[in-house]
Amino acid sequence: MTSSKQALAHSAPSADAAPGSQPGAARRAHGRGTPPPGPGSWRSRLYRWDMKASPYAFIAPFFIFFGAFGLVPLLYTAWYSLHNVQLSNLDQQTWVGLDNYKNLMSSDFFWGALQNTFTIGVISTVPQLIMAIGIAHLLNYKLRGSTMWRVVMLTPYATSVAAATLVFVLLYSWDGGMINWLLNFVGVDPINWRESTWGSQFAVSSIVIWRWTGYNALIYLAAMQAIPSDLYESASLDGANRWQQFRHVTIPMLRPTILFTVVVSTIGATQLFGEPLLFGGVSGSKGGSEHQYQTLGLYMYDQGWIIGNLGKASAIAWTMFLILLIVAAINLLITRRLRKSQ
Amino acid sequence: MRTSTHGPRRLVVLAAVAALTTGLLAGCAEDSDDGSSDSDGGSGGGGKTTLTIGTFGVFGYKQAGLYDEYMKQNPDITIKENVTTRTDVYWPKTLTRLQAGSGADDIQAIEIGNIAEAVQTQGDKFVDLGKEVDKSQWLDWKTAQATTKDGKTIGLGTDVGPMAVCYRKDLFKAAGLETDRTKLAEQWKGDWSKYVGVGKDYMKKAPKGTKFVDSAASIYNAALGGESERYYDKDGNVVWDKSSGVKKAWDASMEVATSNMSSKLKQFDKPWDQALANGSFATVACPAWMLGYIQEKSGDSGKGNWDVAAAPTAANWGGSFVGVPTAGKHQKEAVALAKWLTAPEQQAKVFAKQASFPSTPSAYASLKPQAATTAFFSDAPLTQIFSDSAKTSPAQIFGIKDQPINTAISDIGILQVEQKGKSPDQGWDAASKEIKDVLGQ
Numbered sequence: 100m101t102s103s104k105q106a107l108a109h110s111a112p113s114a115d116a117a118p119g120s121q122p123g124a125a126r127r128a129h130g131r132g133t134p135p136p137g138p139g140s141w142r143s144r145l146y147r148w149d150m151k152a153s154p155y156a157f158i159a160p161f162f163i164f165f166g167a168f169g170l171v172p173l174l175y176t177a178w179y180s181l182h183n184v185q186l187s188n189l190d191q192q193t194w195v196g197l198d199n200y201k202n203l204m205s206s207d208f209f210w211g212a213l214q215n216t217f218t219i220g221v222i223s224t225v226p227q228l229i230m231a232i233g234i235a236h237l238l239n240y241k242l243r244g245s246t247m248w249r250v251v252m253l254t255p256y257a258t259s260v261a262a263a264t265l266v267f268v269l270l271y272s273w274d275g276g277m278i279n280w281l282l283n284f285v286g287v288d289p290i291n292w293r294e295s296t297w298g299s300q301f302a303v304s305s306i307v308i309w310r311w312t313g314y315n316a317l318i319y320l321a322a323m324q325a326i327p328s329d330l331y332e333s334a335s336l337d338g339a340n341r342w343q344q345f346r347h348v349t350i351p352m353l354r355p356t357i358l359f360t361v362v363v364s365t366i367g368a369t370q371l372f373g374e375p376l377l378f379g380g381v382s383g384s385k386g387g388s389e390h391q392y393q394t395l396g397l398y399m400y401d402q403g404w405i406i407g408n409l410g411k412a413s414a415i416a417w418t419m420f421l422i423l424l425i426v427a428a429i430n431l432l433i434t435r436r437l438r439k440s441q
Numbered sequence: 442m443r444t445s446t447h448g449p450r451r452l453v454v455l456a457a458v459a460a461l462t463t464g465l466l467a468g469c470a471e472d473s474d475d476g477s478s479d480s481d482g483g484s485g486g487g488g489k490t491t492l493t494i495g496t497f498g499v500f501g502y503k504q505a506g507l508y509d510e511y512m513k514q515n516p517d518i519t520i521k522e523n524v525t526t527r528t529d530v531y532w533p534k535t536l537t538r539l540q541a542g543s544g545a546d547d548i549q550a551i552e553i554g555n556i557a558e559a560v561q562t563q564g565d566k567f568v569d570l571g572k573e574v575d576k577s578q579w580l581d582w583k584t585a586q587a588t589t590k591d592g593k594t595i596g597l598g599t600d601v602g603p604m605a606v607c608y609r610k611d612l613f614k615a616a617g618l619e620t621d622r623t624k625l626a627e628q629w630k631g632d633w634s635k636y637v638g639v640g641k642d643y644m645k646k647a648p649k650g651t652k653f654v655d656s657a658a659s660i661y662n663a664a665l666g667g668e669s670e671r672y673y674d675k676d677g678n679v680v681w682d683k684s685s686g687v688k689k690a691w692d693a694s695m696e697v698a699t700s701n702m703s704s705k706l707k708q709f710d711k712p713w714d715q716a717l718a719n720g721s722f723a724t725v726a727c728p729a730w731m732l733g734y735i736q737e738k739s740g741d742s743g744k745g746n747w748d749v750a751a752a753p754t755a756a757n758w759g760g761s762f763v764g765v766p767t768a769g770k771h772q773k774e775a776v777a778l779a780k781w782l783t784a785p786e787q788q789a790k791v792f793a794k795q796a797s798f799p800s801t802p803s804a805y806a807s808l809k810p811q812a813a814t815t816a817f818f819s820d821a822p823l824t825q826i827f828s829d830s831a832k833t834s835p836a837q838i839f840g841i842k843d844q845p846i847n848t849a850i851s852d853i854g855i856l857q858v859e860q861k862g863k864s865p866d867q868g869w870d871a872a873s874k875e876i877k878d879v880l881g882q
Contacts, residue, residue, distance in 0.1 A: 183881075186533060187562040187841065189540045208878060265711065272712045274704070275719075294860040380710040382848050384529075388856035389871070404533040406845045406879050407558075 173420075179413035186407035199414035209415070211390050212398040213422075215300065219375075219394060220368030223304035228360055231312050232353070235319035236345060249320070252313035264306055264377035271302045271378075293378070296391040303392050306374045311367070315360050322356040323349060354437065362430050369423055372396035395419050490771050491519045492778055494763075495546035497531035499733075500524075500599075505794035507787055511778060518774060528552050539566045545766040547775040548782075551596050553760045554847065556586050557839035560595060561677070567595035568765040573776055578785060582836035583800045587762050596762030597783040598800035600791070602728030603830035604663055604756035606636070607735055610819060611746045612723040615648040622821060626751040633664040633693040633753045640702040643723060653702040655713060655722045657859045658851035661694035663726030666834070667756030672847075673840030679880060681846055682873065691850070691869070698859040698868075705859050707852070714738045720746070728758040729798035729827045732810075736817050749821040755833040760800065798827050805831075842879055849875035 271292035384401035386393025403412025525531035571594030587596035629636040640653035668686025788799035854872030
């Protein structure tokens with residue numbers, strides 16, 4: 100708090116009053132002795148100004164861009180969410196107060212979407228991270244062609260969502276898809292992957308898992324390689340087997356990394372959009388005939404751009420934002436508690 | 442490490458700032474560039490005028506070589522087409538650009554499902570093309586759909602979607618059904634439920650692994666296309682739940698959905714493409730533009746096996762318009778191009794290339810589909826079947842939320858019955874709930 104106050108004071112033009120305390124003034128005095136009055140003081144003023152203003156100029160691009168493409172839309176969306184705004188008539192905005200939010204709270208579609216987002220989030224994130232740790236552990240052994248394995252792990256991450264999802268749509272096709280064909284060998288009746296509730300959620304999650312497991316595995320791998328090997332040595336001297344080493348050395352050492360991946364995956368899961376949209380194919384923004392895999396992101400897109408009710412879509416956007424804040428707060432709490440327990 | 446990279450880092454930052462600033466300035470400068478070229482074009486000077494045309498899907502103008510032809514005739518015009526594949530992406534984008542008054546193309550295509558929204562909410566954003574052309578060239582209902590209450594025509598008709606039924610002769614024969622197109626048309630003439638009746642006969646002896654029709658929703662859309670009453674009445678009120686047309690089309694689709702004669706596919710989906718290639722359904726409701734899909738997706742295996750018969754009722758499904766936004770900088774040139782592209786001769790050329798059916802009846806006499814298309818569909822008299830349907834299909838009233846209402850019925854209501862085994866009543870209720878949400882009720 101105090102340091103930022105100081106920074107503010109430095110940037111204020113009235114700082115001229117106490118030149119001695121200024122780093123610029125100090126340096127000038129040191130370098131040149133007593134400056135002549137006319138052009139010299141102009142130059143020193145310029146120099147001082149440069150010292151104070153340049154840092155702001157350097158960080159300005161980010162803030163200008165953030166303001167133009169982040170903050171203004173965010174506030175404008177809040178404004179929209181309190182109005183009835185139709186996509187076909189953007190200039191006519193009628194004030195409706197919190198009606199859009201009330202409408203959401205009483206809408207089955209909204210609660211359904213929230214629940215879908217949550218379930219798909221859980222069944223995609225949890226197996227994904229567990230598998231990623233396992234894979235990272237395997238890759239951490241001395242392997243032949245280890246670079247190749249690591250590149251292979253990252254390939255799904257490098258493919259586009261659209262391409263990957265299209266392939267998955269064909270795999271999960273009800274009639275003649277490869278997965279139903281394989282199930283047929285074990286005597287399971289064909290499953291309508293797109294229209295059944297758990298089937299579609301499983302299918303969408305599998306796309307997410309496929310795309311992100313390798314990415315997380317590489318992050319874990321990097322963290323594992325930073326674990327000092329003497330920890331393992333002393334553990335094995337104490338008679339710990341590989342599993343015990345993994346449990347009592349690797350996992351605790353990975354804790355900060357695990358937290359990081361959990362946070363990132365949670366944010367990703369809350370914003371899940373591309374996979375279910377493309378999985379649904381034609382009119383995919385409905386997320387299935389019973390909205391069984393319509394996530395909050397899809398619901399917002401459907402309301403705003405397909406139905407054209409931008410006011411309500413903005414209300415969904417803000418609700419999602421609030422949900423993310425809550426999730427972030429919970430994450431923070433857990434992190435703190437874990438740190439304390441350490 | 443920090444100190445050693447200080448110098449280069451500063452350079453990098455400076456370079457980045459410079460690049461960003463240039464980018465921003467260039468972005469701002471773009472408009473004024475356009476402006477200057479506009480004055481060149483306007484004064485008839487040596488400068489070339491670039492016209493942009495925004496379309497969706499496969500419009501066929503480029504494929505039929507119309508742009509090249511026009512540019513040859515008008516050497517100082519360059520045409521650039523901006524294609525968006527999906528209409529549900531294209532239309533919201535176009536709406537925002539129209540209202541922002543910038544970013545729209547010189548010519549914008551409008552799909553039939555969006556025309557009412559364009560007419561009722563964007564009427565003042567389009568040039569009145571009614572004064573520029575002889576409106577009697579077009580089918581009356583086509584122009585009427587693009588005309589505002591005060592008589593302004595904001596779009597010129599491109600293609601229409603007159604209805605027929607495409608069927609696999611080989612499968613019909615195997616199922617012991619009539620294969621002659623005239624006799625078949627007689628069997629189901631007048632009512633889609635008669636067509637469903639033929640389907641029941643088909644399923645009794647259906648070749649293994651095949652169904653009668655691709656989806657219940659396609660029959661809904663085909664049947665609805667032949668009704669004069671859809672979702673809105675003349676005054677723009679939503680009457681979908683009382684509409685006799687919707688009721689009839691719904692009942693026909695429910696018969697399909699509950700009698701195991703459908704492949705239960707979603708049209709234009711990947712699995713649907715595959716099913717066309719595998720020949721696993723025997724008929725599909727077939728607006729003229731569907732011919733191209735069938736020909737492309739079913740490939741050589743379908744050649745000569747597909748045939749076309751008149752639909753139970755004369756109907757229209759789909760079709761588009763082109764309009765000239767008033768925000769465009771080359772309105773005069775754009776109007777001229779729009780007129781030329783939609784003139785009967787050019788519409789006939791698009792039909793010859795990819796079977797998009799003209800909305801100008803005077804073109805019908807001279808229509809000639811590609812030899813390959815005719816051969817693919819067993820030498821059926823395509824021109825005659827489709828022009829009969831186009832001339833007699835009823836004038837339909839569209840409304841602002843026509844598209845989302847239609848999606849709610851076909852992809853929520855019908856799909857639940859067809860794929861999830863819900864009862865027709867449950868399907869109807871689900872669609873009602875969805876439509877209430879769509880209308881914000």
